[in-house]
Amino acid sequence: MTVGSTSFDVMVVGAGIVGLAHAYEAARRGLKVCVVDRDAACVSASIRNFGFVTVTGQGAGDTWRRARHARDVWAELAPKAGITVQHQGLNLVATRDKALDVLQAFMHTEMAQSVNCALWSPEEAARHAPELRLDQAKAVLHSPIDLRVESRDAIAQLTRWLAEQMQVTFRFGEAVWEVATPKVVTSKGQLHAERVVVCTNADIHGLYSELFAKHQVQLCQLQMLRVQPAGDLRLNASVMGDLSLVRYHGYSKLPEARALLEQLQQEEGESLAHGIHLIAVQSADGSLVVGDSHHYGASVQPFAQDEVDALMLRHMREALNIGDYRVTERWVGIYPSAPQTDCFIEAPDAATRVAIVTSGTGASTGFGVAHDTFAHW
Secondary structure, three states, X not given: OOOOOOEEEEEEEOOOHHHHHHHHHHHHOOOOEEEEEOOOOOOOHHHOOOOEEOOOOOOOOHHHHHHHHHHHHHHHHHHHHOOOOOEEEEEEEEOOHHHHHHHHHHOOOHHHHHOOOEEEOHHHHHHHOOOEOOOOOOEEEEEEEEEEOOXXXXXXXXXXXXXXXXXXXXXXOOOEEEEEOOEEEEOOEEEEEEEEEEOOOOOOOOOOHHHHHHOOOEEEEEEEEEEEEOOOOOOOOEEEOHHHHHOOXXXXXXXXXXXXXXXXXXXXXXXXXXXXXXXXXXXXXXXXXXXXXXXXXXXOOOOOOHHHHHHHHHHHHHHEOOOOEEEEEEEEEEEEEOOOOOEEEEEEEXXXXXXXXXXXXXXXXXXXXXXXXXXXX
């Protein structure tokens, strides 16, 4: 990761997954690339999430298209970069008749059919995924396409691979104060780049703050848990539940979702108030990453609420045959959120782009966003 040169074809500001995706896209086009990040390593949104590369349930249109592209890039890059795919696929357990209505409608969409989703009966699900708790299940949506990597390891592994195999220069611990392409002023001097891409996702009050304000971006705080089952529990795929059907736009925009939301408002009002929906994924050591909640504001509080953790753990127990377990880690995640868009790519001038994912889908769509940035430049 040499930092001797100060002149580049493309400079990327931000070393999270969206920034790394843009560095990859530029490098694969034969460009000389530098990534600058104010921290000594990636420590923000990209390492605090599930590592769940989610295609199924993403919003129709650009978000789903970008997720589909990104999934294929992850599948190609992971073995090259030494990144382990922990498991593949999604099992979404529907425990209400109205949730089943949503899944049946989803099965008629191009998104479901193009990736060979299946709607299992509880009996079929028990054969395929014995880890699921199915005593209240109406059906299980199975998608074979989604991937899970360990974010806290995968981001560092991808960074090393880009540096060693794609000759991307990384300048960590260097804050960018001003972008006036081709001039970039940092805390350590002045750099030169013919093109600059700003991917400072959660830094909404820094560079180009006026663009974040234009899109009404707030910060979203997530509570996350690592859970160690006492027994031998093995997930065959990532797990979601009914609450996911009113959050992910690929489901929630279906007409059938309105009735489910009304029912959930009566039965799970507290969970909805905290923005909770279940995601459970598994790590190599057998532990589960479980979440998550969503609280919004101009800044993120560093304090987690025990009542939120308790709700998420209840949803986990309702979805999995987990038995005894202990919580080994708790942390707070963060991402930028906008009310009208999952992502924006703005052009302050002909040589500069600001590419921000505003929906918590950076890991799922970042490579697709980067492809669009350069394809349309």
